[in-house]
Amino acid sequence: MRTRLLALAAVAALGGGLVLAAPLPAYAVVAADGYVWANQPSTANYIAATGYEYNSTGGDVEITRSGTGRYRVQFHGMGGSGGVAHVRRYGSGAGFCTVSSWSHDTDVNVYIRCFDAAGVLADALFVAHFTNRTVVGGHFAYFWANQPGAAGPYAPAAGYAYDSTGVPTQIQRLGAGDYLVYVNALSDLYPDDHNDGHLQVTAYNSAAVQCGMRVAGDENPTPLTVRCFDAAGNPTDSRFTVSYSHEVSVLAATPARGNAYIRSHFVDPPYVAGWWNEGGEPTVTHVATGRYQVRFPALATPFGYATVSSQEVNGDYCHVSSWQRNVVTAEQLVNVRCYDGVTHVPADQDFGVAFSS
Numbered sequence: 001m002r003t004r005l006l007a008l009a010a011v012a013a014l015g016g017g018l019v020l021a022a023p024l025p026a027y028a029v030v031a032a033d034g035y036v037w038a039n040q041p042s043t044a045n046y047i048a049a050t051g052y053e054y055n056s057t058g059g060d061v062e063i064t065r066s067g068t069g070r071y072r073v074q075f076h077g078m079g080g081s082g083g084v085a086h087v088r089r090y091g092s093g094a095g096f097c098t099v100s101s102w103s104h105d106t107d108v109n110v111y112i113r114c115f116d117a118a119g120v121l122a123d124a125l126f127v128a129h130f131t132n133r134t135v136v137g138g139h140f141a142y143f144w145a146n147q148p149g150a151a152g153p154y155a156p157a158a159g160y161a162y163d164s165t166g167v168p169t170q171i172q173r174l175g176a177g178d179y180l181v182y183v184n185a186l187s188d189l190y191p192d193d194h195n196d197g198h199l200q201v202t203a204y205n206s207a208a209v210q211c212g213m214r215v216a217g218d219e220n221p222t223p224l225t226v227r228c229f230d231a232a233g234n235p236t237d238s239r240f241t242v243s244y245s246h247e248v249s250v251l252a253a254t255p256a257r258g259n260a261y262i263r264s265h266f267v268d269p270p271y272v273a274g275w276w277n278e279g280g281e282p283t284v285t286h287v288a289t290g291r292y293q294v295r296f297p298a299l300a301t302p303f304g305y306a307t308v309s310s311q312e313v314n315g316d317y318c319h320v321s322s323w324q325r326n327v328v329t330a331e332q333l334v335n336v337r338c339y340d341g342v343t344h345v346p347a348d349q350d351f352g353v354a355f356s357s
Contacts, residue, residue: 032078033131033251034108035305036061037090038071041114041123051303056253059107069114069121073128079106082159083132084142084241086202086250087112088307089319090125092337094344096210096317097126098203099241117344119208119231127307127320131243131251135164138247138254139197141185143169144204145226148237177228177235180216186244187221194222195274197246198259198354200309201226204239210317210341211240212310214350227313233342247276249356250307257356258282258296258332261311264348279330290338290346291321294353299332300325301357306334311350315341318351 037052040063048061055061059076066072081104087097094117102110114124134140143161147154153172155161161169167184174180186194194215201213208231216225228238243250249257258277262284264270270292275282279298287293306323310316318338325332332355340347 030057030078030080031133032056032075032080032108033129033133033253034061034075034078035127035129035251036063036073037305038063038073038126038128041065041125052305054305065123067121069123071112071114071126073110073112075108075110075130077106078108078130079104080108080132082162083108083130084144084160084243085110085128085130086200086241086243086307087126087128088202088309089114090127090321091319092321093124094339095122095124096208096319097124098205098207098209100204100206102130113206115208115231117231117339127305129251129305129307131253133252134162135248135252138164138245139185139189140164140243140245140248140252141169141183142241142243143171143183145171145179145181145240145242146204147171148239149173173237175235177237179226181224181226181242182221183224183242183244184221185246186224189246190220190222191218193246195261196276197244197274198250198261198309198352199224199311200243200250200307200352200354202241203228204241209236209238211238212313212315212317213242214311214313225313227315229315229341233315245354250354251356253356255357256299256301257354258299259352259354260284260294260296261350261352262292262294263350264292265312265350270348286348288346290348292336292338292351294334294336296332296334296355298330299355300327300330301332304332304355304357306353306355308334308336308351308353310338311352314349316347316349317341318349320353323355
């Protein structure tokens with residue numbers, strides 16, 4: 001698990017508004033990161049202890065359920081400020097989760113809401129992570145897009161944004177739920193390596209909203225499209241968080257790690273269009289409609305953390321259904337399921353998947 005920074009303010013999305021709490025006292029700036037597999041969706045409170053959790057400060061990861069589909073992930077000892085949080089539903093069923101807010105004190109508290117396919121709050125398994133790290137090598141960027149209805153281009157709040165190149169991100173709203181984003185950590189790798197990193201987007205919303213992201217053009221700077229939809233598949237304005245990692249993990253760390261960009265929409269069989277893995281090129285198997293297994297050679301490790309993000313902007317979405325190591329072939333196997341954003345039935349689509357130990 002990892003660390004946190006100085007809280008500028010506690011932020012929470014309630015309904016459609018942004019509520020600023022009284023400023024928190026200053027805490028020591030700590031670079032930290034953490035992840036968790038939340039496997040007890042109906043339990044009121046528990047300490048994650050399956051081995052599929054991590055806190056870079058050595059503290060506990062505690063999960064509290066405050067109501068149906070409402071959770072707090074508390075990374076003990078990771079207090080600070082800024083950073084970025086992501087969440088993905090886990091398992092074989094349709095539905096999705098959002099980050100509704102996060103806050104800092106002596107801990108990092110990430111507030112999560114999970115929904116069924118109809119957009120109703122529902123208890124669910126999920127995976128979530130937080131980081132506020134910077135990098136020395138590799139390319140890494142994150143930001144919180146906090147102005148969903150802005151009339152013109154804007155840079156995200158500096159306290160909740162980072163780009164390893166030092167060039168600020170730019171965001172522009174094109175229409176309802178439709179945004180154009182420029183992330184220089186990705187553009188800096190154009191034209192050879194920009195598809196080899198991992199893009200991650202999460203709706204920052206207390207309502208049932210999910211967002212997709214993909215490269216929108218073959219040029220430099222490289223435009224990225226983010227589109228957000230409600231559970232019925234209607235475009236809707238939303239705050240969201242984005243991160244991009246290349247040669248580092250989704251936490252901006254350098255443990256054993258790998259990622260792959262899978263092209264599948266209108267393509268049979270699917271193929272790996274971009275990747276990074278010290279053990280060699282990943283492979284993908286199309287198990288059934290909307291079902292995939294991605295294999296990372298020489299990355300077999302116990303426990304670890306896997307996450308996936310849709311590389312579509314049509315309302316479809318994906319999540320990890322499971323992962324495990326193959327001790328015979330030394331591969332790490334990540335199983336992914338994808339769904340149509342309107343009907344919520346299994347659907348083939350493009351996605352990115354990342355694994356780290």
